[in-house]
Amino acid sequence: MDDPALHNYDVIIIGGGLTGLRAALQFFRAGRSCAIVSKVHPLRSHSVAAQGGMNASLGNVPGDGGAVDTWERHAYDTIKGSDYLADQNAVVRMCKEAAATVIELEHMGTVWSRLENGTIAQRPFGGAGFPRTCYAADRTGHNILHTLYEQVTDKKIPVFEEFFVTSLVTAGGRCTGCTALEIMTGALHGFVAKATLMATGGFGRIFSRSTNAIINTGDGQTLAIRAGAALKDMEFVQFHPTSLVGTNILISEAARGEGGILVNANGERFMTGYAPRSADLAPRDVVARAIEQEIADGRGFEGGYVHLDLRHLGAGRIRERLPGVCLITQDFAGVDPVTEPIPIQPAQHYSMGGISVGIGGQSDLPGLYAAGECACISVHGANRLGGNSLLETVVFGRLVADSIIRDIASVPLPASGPVLASLGEIEEKIEGILRRTGGEPLFPVIDSLKETMYSRFGIFRERSGMEKGLAEIKKLHERLVNISVSDKNRVANQALVRYLELEYMVPAAVAVALGAMAREESRGSHTRTDFPARDDEHFLNHTITRMRDGEIGITYTPVTPGMFSPEERVY
Numbered sequence: 155m156d157d158p159a160l161h162n163y164d165v166i167i168i169g170g171g172l173t174g175l176r177a178a179l180q181f182f183r184a185g186r187s188c189a190i191v192s193k194v195h196p197l198r199s200h201s202v203a204a205q206g207g208m209n210a211s212l213g214n215v216p217g218d219g220g221a222v223d224t225w226e227r228h229a230y231d232t233i234k235g236s237d238y239l240a241d242q243n244a245v246v247r248m249c250k251e252a253a254a255t256v257i258e259l260e261h262m263g264t265v266w267s268r269l270e271n272g273t274i275a276q277r278p279f280g281g282a283g284f285p286r287t288c289y290a291a292d293r294t295g296h297n298i299l300h301t302l303y304e305q306v307t308d309k310k311i312p313v314f315e316e317f318f319v320t321s322l323v324t325a326g327g328r329c330t331g332c333t334a335l336e337i338m339t340g341a342l343h344g345f346v347a348k349a350t351l352m353a354t355g356g357f358g359r360i361f362s363r364s365t366n367a368i369i370n371t372g373d374g375q376t377l378a379i380r381a382g383a384a385l386k387d388m389e390f391v392q393f394h395p396t397s398l399v400g401t402n403i404l405i406s407e408a409a410r411g412e413g414g415i416l417v418n419a420n421g422e423r424f425m426t427g428y429a430p431r432s433a434d435l436a437p438r439d440v441v442a443r444a445i446e447q448e449i450a451d452g453r454g455f456e457g458g459y460v461h462l463d464l465r466h467l468g469a470g471r472i473r474e475r476l477p478g479v480c481l482i483t484q485d486f487a488g489v490d491p492v493t494e495p496i497p498i499q500p501a502q503h504y505s506m507g508g509i510s511v512g513i514g515g516q517s518d519l520p521g522l523y524a525a526g527e528c529a530c531i532s533v534h535g536a537n538r539l540g541g542n543s544l545l546e547t548v549v550f551g552r553l554v555a556d557s558i559i560r561d562i563a564s565v566p567l568p569a570s571g572p573v574l575a576s577l578g579e580i581e582e583k584i585e586g587i588l589r590r591t592g593g594e595p596l597f598p599v600i601d602s603l604k605e606t607m608y609s610r611f612g613i614f615r616e617r618s619g620m621e622k623g624l625a626e627i628k629k630l631h632e633r634l635v636n637i638s639v640s641d642k643n644r645v646a647n648q649a650l651v652r653y654l655e656l657e658y659m660v661p662a663a664v665a666v667a668l669g670a671m672a673r674e675e676s677r678g679s680h681t682r683t684d685f686p687a688r689d690d691e692h693f694l695n696h697t698i699t700r701m702r703d704g705e706i707g708i709t710y711t712p713v714t715p716g717m718f719s720p721e722e723r724v725y
């Protein structure tokens with residue numbers, strides 16, 4: 155009789171966000187069997203929270219002097235924004251695919267906002283030379299995720315929702331599938347596949363202040379490094395300039411794209427001093443540093459924040475273009491942006507680093523692929539431009555699926571033995587965790603890790619603080635084995651899931667820490683107060699992180715150059 159807990163597919167996709175859903179459609183179109191495994195319902199994936207929009211050089215809104223946008227201008231802005239750490243072949247590919255991707259989404263059902271003339275509306279975003287960001291009011295991710303989920307449902311592609319992946323399985327130097335805990339029942343399942351695609355999103359929740367969903371705990375990055383794949387550029391963590399004080403809910407860059415300005419406690423529009431040309435619409439690394447500096451220099455409000463002022467835009471524009479921002483500020487801070495400025499502070503927002511993959515999404519473990527925020531392909535380098543991540547998820551969700559379809563043409567379905575063996579090990583491990591009594595409670599350890607990461611590896615970094623931070627993380631690692639979870643049941647045990655997530659968070663944190671300590675320069679989001687200059691001679695390189703015998707170490711590999719040579723970033 156067939157084992158109901160053992161599943162065979164050509165491809166298993168881990169993650170039901172934009173990347174995973176778009177990839178699934180491509181496998182379906184190619185006649186390949188695939189299934190999506192997701193620890194939450196796909197519509198609760200973090201992609202649903204994306205607000206501001208998706209970049210594409212449609213050229214529907216002219217730039218200065220009537221200039222028309224092109225993919226080359228998009229590529230230039232992206233590479234300059236990345237502080238020249240992005241791989242230019244990957245950026246060029248993404249920017250060339252962007253317009254067709256937006257149109258394809260429209261044909262599938264995405265309801266883009268419109269200009270008066272009926273074409274897709276585009277708004278200015280940070281670091282972009284043209285109004286290039288296509289949007290669905292300020293609920294763009296919600297709109298696209300629902301579009302793709304409808305398509306996946308229509309095609310009856312299997313989705314294992316609320317299944318938490320517990321291991322990647324390897325045999326003969328190849329990834330042959332994964333194991334997962336069915337959260338609602340506590341049962342374990344094995345998935346055997348010719349290829350495994352990681353689409354697990356970022357690791358933002360290793361930081362205390364983050365705009366990310368609580369599920370963004372670096373599971374994919376740690377699963378990959380434990381299985382033998384490398385990570386890339388993990389020290390490059392984006393801090394978004396504008397999160398609502400006290401809650402760290404994102405206030406979209408669209409608010410500044412529509413004309414919002416940042417003002418300090420003295421009533422000064424301070425961004426003109428930091429970025430004379432772009433001011434409030436400079437890239438995120440520049441604006442986040444400026445806000446942090448204003449606060450550090452005593453020009454912030456008590457409690458560590460500044461104001462984002464939209465009032466001059468008028469009620470009509472604010473309510474039509476930024477309805478989500480209005481709801482968030484009213485519900486969570488009692489502030490109506492039509493009549494009052496919004497109190498904001500920077501917060502962790504995006505993981506530029508991730509699973510190291512080539513342009514086809516191949517990791518250096520055969521059979522294992524990655525795309526979207528969990529991957530580092532690398533299109534964002536040291537700093538991502540707003541609107542480029544939604545684009546990356548859909549473009550590379552499709553392109554990486556295409557490369558998998560090519561690669562598995564002659565690959566047989568692997569034997570199920572190694573997956574079954576891994577199921578046995580995970581069963582023993584979970585029972586061991588549930589048997590533990592006494593010891594430490596879970597949540598204070600999670601909080602300590604997050605506080606350490608924000609205070610030691612935040613916007614400004616320096617050696618002695620980071621050394622202390624790394625020592626603190628290592629101590630937490632030792633404390634992990636003494637934690638006992640209060641719920642001892644197998645059914646719907648959220649405490650167990652949080653514990654397993656913590657096991658993923660710690661190695662991801664170590665990778666960030668080691669990369670940040672070794673990179674003795676300042677580039678993009680990585681600001682070393684002890685090494686304030688960019689150092690192209692020594693560090694125009696990607697940081698590669700691997701795990702050997704449980705120990706994490708780093709090496710470097712050169713950035714792929716292209717049509718744009720590194721120059722000073724002036725905004």
Ligand SMILES: Cc1cc2nc3c(=O)[nH]c(=O)nc-3n(C[C@H](O)[C@H](O)[C@H](O)COP(=O)(O)OP(=O)(O)OC[C@H]3O[C@@H](n4cnc5c(N)ncnc54)[C@H](O)[C@@H]3O)c2cc1C
Nearest residue numbers: 169170171173193201204205206207319355526527543544
């Ligand atoms: C508040 C906010 C607003 C944003 N707005 C924009 C924007 O306007 N424009 C833009 O370009 N970018 C934006 N971004 C970034 C963008 O939303 C994300 O980078 C993108 O949506 C990531 O998509 P993804 O498919 O890679 O991963 P996600 O959408 O994060 O999906 C990850 C999936 O992996 C699954 N998963 C993870 N771990 C496991 C596990 N152990 N087992 C099983 N499943 C697992 C999850 O269940 C989930 O389905 C925003 C980010 C934030 C935080």
